[in-house]
Structure formats: structure tokens, C-alpha cells
Amino acid sequence: MAFISQKEINDIRNAVSIVDVISSYVPLTQKGKNYFGVCPFHEDHSPSMSVSLEKQIYKCFSCGATGNVFTFIENFLNISFSEAVALVADKAGITLKTQIKIEKENKFQEEYEIMNFAMKFYQNNLNSVAGEKASIYLQERGLDLETQKSFDIGLSLDKNVLGNLLVKKGFKEKILEDLGLINNSDNNIYDVFRNRIMFPIHNLDGQVVGFTARCYLDDTIKPKYLNSKETHIFKKGNILYNYHQAKDIIRLKKEVVVVEGNMDVIRLYASGLKNVVALMGTSITKEQIETLKKLRAKIILMLDNDEAGEKATYLNGNALEENGLDIAIVRLNGAKDPDEYTLKYGISSIVENIKNAISFIDFKLNYLKKNKNLDSSADLADYIKAVIENLKNTDDEILKEVTLQKLSNEYNISYAVLKEQLDHNNKKEAKEVLPSKEKEKKKKSGYQNMIDEVLYYMMNDPIYIRLYQNHLGIFLEKENRSIANEILYYYETNKTINLADFMTYLETIPLKAEIMDIIENVKVNELSENDMLELLLRIKKHIKEQEIKELKEAIKVEFDIHKKIELTEKITELKKEV
Secondary structure, rough: OEEEOOOHHHHHHHOOOOOHHHHOOOOOOEEEEEEEEOOOOOOOOOOEEEEEEOOOOEEEEOOOEEEOOOHHHHHHHHOOHHHHHHHHHHHOOOOOOEEEEOOOOOHHHHHHHHHHHHHHHHHHOOHHHHHOOOHHHHHHHOOOOOHHHHHEEEEEEOOOHHHHHHOOOOOHHHHHHOOOEEEEEEHHHHHHHHEEEEEEEOOOOOOEEEEEEEHHHOOOOOOOOOEEOOOOOOHHHEEEEHHHHHHHHHHHHOOEEEEEHHHHHHHHHHHOOOOEEEOOOOOOOOOHHHHHHHHOOOEOOOOOHHHHHHHHHHHHHHHHHOOOEEEOOOOOOOOOHHHHHHHHOOOHHHHHHHOOOEEEEHHHHHHHOOOOOOOHHHHHHHHHHHHHHOOOOOOOHHHHHHHHHHHHHHHOOHHHHOOOOHHHHHHHHHHHHHHHHHHHHHOHHHHHHHHHHHHHHHHHOHHHHHHHHHHHOOOOOOOHHHHHHHHHHHHHHHHOOOHHHHHHHHHOOOHHHHHHHHHHHOOOOOOOOOOHHHHHHHHHHHHHHHHHHHHHHHHHHOOOOOHHHHHHHHHHHHHHHO
């Protein structure tokens, strides 16, 4: 697979007009310098999306969606960033000789290289004489050689080999330790994973970021499973296990099966059910929900068949429903999880269960009955209140109607009373949501808003970068400093900067969400060099005032009279600067 550089991507973006591309999907009307259309990324009834021909970006003033031509194509067509680049290249008449892969020009390239080497090292072990027992163990459990290869399964040996090998290749011990591959004790390197079957964990782009390691010679060893620690490149909450292999078939089938464990995925995938992913824990995260949203597929929740799995089904189902996703539930009887169930009853039985998956509301109706005596008036009232409370998460009016009718008929309660209670809950919810959203917008301080504005304009033009370097140079806060450094790195590497191209670069860095938040929320105004200079000086003044405050606190606890005088002199100097 060929890599494509940032410059080539920028050339492809510059070869098309964002207005022409977006107008081929959404009708646009010109108003002044910009073009406006109905935003396709939320329920929009009046044109709230602005497209700038000059800046080659779009922004929705209602939902905040923003980006360049690649971002629009990626989100509108629900395809990967690489696919979006290829599609735009085709629209521009640029022929790409081979399938492309976006080159990750960031500081974690070395980490990805190390993890990929570790995976191949473990695979080599499994395919060697030393791995014979482990390979037989896997095959006895139904994981044939093809499955072992599909999931890049490997073996860590009962020796300290990997760490020493990586050090000999020139990688620093500190990086290996940070990645959770080695421990260092008394200046000796020890491999973290030893004598275990290794299941690599890939991120959404298919890069190896961690491992799940299972003991296989002695099942009494604890823990049975040992997982990589979280690192700069491995955040469990950002990953859906097997997503990189399953995404294309999911898009084709318009359905994704979500399970709990890695082994559940491997068993189902090896048995022919390819549209399956696993949570990296029992609780679904907002990042995983966003990933599932992009698939635009029906979600089949098929979690473990125990009390914890049932509770997770309820909680995760609610989270998915609140985000407007179409979900159905499968509860497997007669086995503890999909892995065991498949071995016991076969994949055809799993498929049959999926065909007969129940709606989430039907699952909830049963779940909310648990531990309640519905012959008791108090328990019955609590149950009905809980069902009505849960109905607020769905926008499906027919489903609400059917559920209320069912409750009315089953428990001989007036439909009008139930409907009145639901309407009352919805009104109460509407009153509570509005202030909380307003508060969210007011969270950032005036000082942070000034910094966001400086960072935003630095992404737009080298002039603002030079003003920042000459009149401020650094922010006190780590996140602000990191974002500024990314902007400076991009500018120094490419010798120029504009927002549309910088947005493409965001695809390769961990701070994408934080930077996009700035781009989405900064109110765009025409900003002169003098305006920027004034902002920088106000920020500098704030920094000096903070230093004065800290020095005053230091004086209070300082007993040495000479140091007190020294601190007082520093305060005087800072006050002059202010």
C-alpha cells in the first residue's frame, strides 16, 4: 500500500473547489462571499451550513460541524479519510496509481514502528518450533492457522528477548517502557509479556497499539489475561476491537454486531460472521459511539449472558439510543458468552438469534421488571414510571404510542394518564437541558477564549504565527502549548499554513478533538495585525499578573528575609512590565 504525503494531499485539495464538491451533494445558495445550504449532519430545516470559497472550508452554525472538502466527503458518505482523499482526487482528475494510505507525520511514528515489530516478533515465535504447543492449543480451541493469521496472533516466549532485541535495533528503553513492552529493574530489561499467546489490538486505522496476552500452559495462572497499559497511542475507549477488518462488511450489510470480548469477535469472525466488533470494556464510551454513528448501521448488542452483561446491555443501549442509533438486543441462553455459545450450538444458531433480535424497548420492559413484585401497587407504579422515563430517549413516536398502549392494556391503566405523564417528563427534560447547554458554552474563561482566538488565527495565516513568536512565544498551560507547537511544527515543515490544509493534518495527530473544538467555537471575525497584537499583549499581561500572584503567595511562606527581598524585587519588575 503506497503512502501519500501531506503535500500531495494538499495538492489534491487545491485541485478542486469545495463549493463545487459540496453542491454536488447539497444544494448551495450564494449570499455575499459565502454559500449556504441545509446541513446534512443534523436535523436541519433552514440553511445553517456556510461554505467559504475563499478559505475552502465549511461550518454549520447550528451543530458546529466544520472541516474541509475531505472531512465533508468522509462524513457525508461515511467512508474513511483515505477513501475520501481518493474520491476527491478522482473528482479532480488526478490518477492515483495504487490504493493510498495516509502518511502519519507525527511524533508517534516510532511507537507504531515498535508495536508493529513486536507483533511480527510474536508471530514469528508462534510459527517456529518454540510455538508448536501454543499453535496446537489454539487449533484445539477451534482457531485454525488461517484465523491465527487473520488476527495476527503470536506468542511471547519464556525469555527476555523482545526488549533486548529492540534496544539493539536502536530504540530507547524509555519508549519501550512507556509502551508497556518492558520493565526495567536494577538496569536489567525484562519483557512484560512472557509465555503467553499474544492477541494484537489495532486502532481504527489498523495500526497495532497494544496486546491482550493469554496464558495457555497453566489455566491456574492469574491473571489469565494480561492487557497492555494505556499509552499515548493506546486508549481503550477510542477503540473497537476488529473495526479495521470489519468496517467494510458492516457498511455492506448495514448491520454491526457488538460483543464484549476479543475472543467473542475471533470466534464469530472465524465462523463466518464478519461484521462484528468488541468493546474494550463493558461500558461503551462516547468515542466508540461516534465511531459507530459513522457506520450508519443497525447495532446488534450481544453481550455476555450474565447479570453484568445484562446490566451493560441496558446502560449501553440507553447511551446508544440517546445518540439516535438504531439498536436491537440478543441475549444468548445456555452459554456464558458468544464464544462459548458458538462452540456449543454453532454459528447458524447465532445467526438465527440475530434474525430474531428483540427491540431495545422490549428488552427494557423486561429488564425494568427485575426484582419487582408487580402485584404490589408500589412496585407496579415504580415500574411504569421507569418505563415512561426511558421512553424520553427515543424520537420514534410510533414506538412511544405502541409502548403506552401495551402498558395500558396489560395493567389496565388509562392511556391518557400514561400519555400525560410522558408529556410532563418531556417538558421537564426540555427545561433542564437548555440551561445545562448554555452553561457548557460558558465553561471557558475569558482568558482561555483569548488564547483560542490566537490559536485559531495562527492556523489561518503565517502573519499571526510570526506575531505570536515575536510577542509571546509560549503559553503557560500544557494543552495550549501543545496546540501552538503543532501549529508551529506544521508551519515550519510546510513553510506556509492555511486552515483548510491544516485540517487535513489534524487527521494524523492526537490533539485533533481539542483543535477542532477551537475551530468550531471561535467566532470568526476579520482580525487585523493590530488586533492580534492587542490580544497577545492582554494574554501576556494576564501571565505576568499570575506570576505576581504566585510570588506574593511565595513571600507569605518564606522565612528568609533576603529571599523575601529578592521576591519583592521580582514583583516590582513584573509590575513595571504590566
